[in-house]
Amino acid sequence: MAEILRAALVIGLLALTPLSLPAQETPGQPDGTIAVTPDARTDAAIRDRIRDILSGLQGYDDVTVSVDAGIVTLGGTVLDGAALDRLDRLVSRVDGVVEIENRVQETTNLGKRLAPVAQRFRERLLQWTAFLPLLGVAIAVGALIVWIGAMLSRLRQPWDRISPNPFIAEILRTAIRLGFWIAAIVVALDILGATALLGTFLGAAGIIGIALGFAVRDTVENFIASVMLSLRQPFRPNDLVEIEGNTGRVLSLTSRATTLLSLDGNHIRIPNATVFKAVITNYTRNPQRRFSFDLGVDAGSDLGAVRELGLRTLQALDFVLPAPEPAVWVDDVGDSDVVIRFTGWVTQQGVEFNKARGEAIRVVKETLEAAGYGLPEPIYRVRLEEVPPAGLPEPHPSPDRAPAPPPPAPDMTPDAAFEKLVEDGKQTGEKNLLSNHAPQE
Numbered sequence: 001m002a003e004i005l006r007a008a009l010v011i012g013l014l015a016l017t018p019l020s021l022p023a024q025e026t027p028g029q030p031d032g033t034i035a036v037t038p039d040a041r042t043d044a045a046i047r048d049r050i051r052d053i054l055s056g057l058q059g060y061d062d063v064t065v066s067v068d069a070g071i072v073t074l075g076g077t078v079l080d081g082a083a084l085d086r087l088d089r090l091v092s093r094v095d096g097v098v099e100i101e102n103r104v105q106e107t108t109n110l111g112k113r114l115a116p117v118a119q120r121f122r123e124r125l126l127q128w129t130a131f132l133p134l135l136g137v138a139i140a141v142g143a144l145i146v147w148i149g150a151m152l153s154r155l156r157q158p159w160d161r162i163s164p165n166p167f168i169a170e171i172l173r174t175a176i177r178l179g180f181w182i183a184a185i186v187v188a189l190d191i192l193g194a195t196a197l198l199g200t201f202l203g204a205a206g207i208i209g210i211a212l213g214f215a216v217r218d219t220v221e222n223f224i225a226s227v228m229l230s231l232r233q234p235f236r237p238n239d240l241v242e243i244e245g246n247t248g249r250v251l252s253l254t255s256r257a258t259t260l261l262s263l264d265g266n267h268i269r270i271p272n273a274t275v276f277k278a279v280i281t282n283y284t285r286n287p288q289r290r291f292s293f294d295l296g297v298d299a300g301s302d303l304g305a306v307r308e309l310g311l312r313t314l315q316a317l318d319f320v321l322p323a324p325e326p327a328v329w330v331d332d333v334g335d336s337d338v339v340i341r342f343t344g345w346v347t348q349q350g351v352e353f354n355k356a357r358g359e360a361i362r363v364v365k366e367t368l369e370a371a372g373y374g375l376p377e378p379i380y381r382v383r384l385e386e387v388p389p390a391g392l393p394e395p396h397p398s399p400d401r402a403p404a405p406p407p408p409a410p411d412m413t414p415d416a417a418f419e420k421l422v423e424d425g426k427q428t429g430e431k432n433l434l435s436n437h438a439p440q441e
Helices: 002-016 040-055 081-092 110-154 166-192 196-215 217-232 272-277 303-316 353-370 416-426
Strands: 063-068 071-078 099-102 240-243 246-253 257-262 267-271 280-282 288-297 327-333 338-347
Touching: 040 063, 040 071, 040 081, 071 081, 081 099, 110 166, 166 196, 166 217, 196 217, 217 246, 217 272, 240 257, 246 267, 257 272, 267 272, 288 303, 288 353, 303 327, 303 338, 303 353, 338 353
Parallel strands: 071 099
Antiparallel strands: 063 071, 240 246, 240 280, 246 257, 257 267, 288 338, 327 338
């Protein structure tokens, strides 16, 4: 029992004993030991040392210092908060300082606040003035490099000789000028000792290039298609082509579009990106072109004789080529006739294709009819609901007419007026990228 009472007494005494906590250090205050006896000479030495330090620093001209028993009292004003924080750190490092009473405030005097700004501007102006000769040398060297690039790009040779067409030659000249511009910037920055800016410049240019690439994607695609078409040359000026269902004579290939003149005389402008991806039918690439047409004869006719007569008729036409030979064959059997297909070849050099085909149809049709072969119309079954009234006069046969004179020989040459439209269309607009001397696809 006595042992329990003693234990309780010890616990109570421990609970009543105050706990000793470590003191927290105040930022900017000295943490050294304090001398037992104050010394006036030491206070004066501390004051003088602090004043000497502050006099050698800018921005502390209005700060006052007093020291008593190692306690430093600071008063006055400074320009900004950074100077105020720096002041505490400086004073706390002086030997013998016990405590710091910092009563310094930031100044509100407008003249004092603007004075350092004016000083910095003056210093920078002096730096730029001293930097001007080096800057002039860098600009002069860069301008010389740009001038050399411009002179090289203006030469006709060798750029015209190594390029397949003037469009590619102009792209090559532009690339040369751009390369010399980049070289001029790099050399100028190297002279100025600012090559680190080059990475920033190239990075920004890359980001801008990517953004512009997405923004003008169709324009870039069209430009690349123009370059490829100018290299491939899938057609020549004045060629008769069909592109995406549009048929006409080629007038020009520019850096943006291909222009056709339709057979109706209309201008058709097709973007080069569409032309590059389209199926192109060039009717002029091979001067020989085949025409074909169908005629129906009576089902009871001698089809072999009809075939031979039609073949001789086609061979007799002066605009039909003997080789490849004309051909005639039975193509289909209809409800009321047998369809015969007639084909022949013409040269497009001096002969209008559509005129030749039309004349061949006329001559073959008239020859078959003159030989007694009927070209029947389609037969339809008609059901009459009413009987016509009696007593109508019977029709009288018309008198025989004299045979018409044979027509004059048709003109198979191309239309001169349309050819003039084609030539006039090639003379207008942008520079034509097509050339009769460039390699053809």
